[in-house]
Amino acid sequence: MQTEVMDAATADEHAARIDQDGYTIIEGAIELDLIDALAEDLERLEREKGVEPVGNSFEGAATWRIYNLLAYGELYERIPVHPNVLPVVERVLDRGCLVSSLSSIAIGPGESAQPIHADDQLIPIPKPHPATVCNTMWALTDFTEENGATRIIPGTHTADRSPDYGAHYDSIPAEMPKGSVLVWHGSLWHGGGANRTDRRRVGIAMNYCAGYIRQQENQQLGLPRELVARFSPRLQELVGYGIYRGLIGHIDKQRPADLLLGDDGGGAMVWDAV
Ligand SMILES: O=C(O)CCC(=O)C(=O)O
Helix, strand or coil, X not given: CCCCCCCHHHHHHHXXXXXXXXXXXXXXXXXXXHHHHHHHHHHHHHHHHCCCXXXXXXXXXXXXXXXXXXXXXXXXXXXXXXXXXXXXXXXXXXXCCEEEEEEXXXXXXXXXXXXXXXXXXXXXXXXXXXCCEEEEEEECCCECCCCCCCEEECCHHHCCCCCCCCCCCCCEECCECCCCEEEEECCCEEECCCCCCCCCEEEEEEXXXXXXXXXXXXXXXXXXXXXXXXXXXXXXXXXXXXXXXXXXXXXXXXXXXXXXXXXXXXXXXXXXHC
């Protein structure tokens, strides 16, 4: 299936919804052949890596997670740059945003609800604050209340604190058909749902952060350099090989991407403009 590419007005609307409610759902965002290829490859990876549920209250007792997905093949390189999702994230953070982490989350039958949390709750700055994190959940299966759709509490991105871990909060399920993407402000209170069906709810957590904070998964050490060298220029920037506002992340006044590729890059620093 060929999905239509999002226009600027639609991206603006989604960003406005995130500003107002803390989240938006982009239905039909992803081509179904990509969704199916990802679902199939994740099953292969789970088998080959012998992935098992971890068993702590956050990662779950019946939830399969694979981290650092960009290390596992070209298929995953299509995720961070997807033209129906990245423009929305760029409006929430800005174009200097980064890949913070990329992982799969398959919630199995019998899993209980994950504690409600905010993805930025370990960042010690007063709330509310502009988004430093903007996260997305790709639905590789339908997401329903019964199978563990992400639970969200609309509007909580403007709260002056993060939720108490383990406390009960009333929440609603972010139900969405396979191929949709839930996008939220990193301060939104949310958590994975309980799965009361006999089938898995499979999602990809494509998480971004602002270009001036530290990525959750260390992309520079976690991804082999020779792999990053053949990424598209935009993906290289997104994993941290660019410099934010001409300054943050430079190496001896050069962009990491220029050093990586052996280019001289010249004149990219903010200091050159003053
Ligand atoms: O699986 C989900 O729906 C949400 C998971 C989540 O919020 C997390 O693990 O941080």
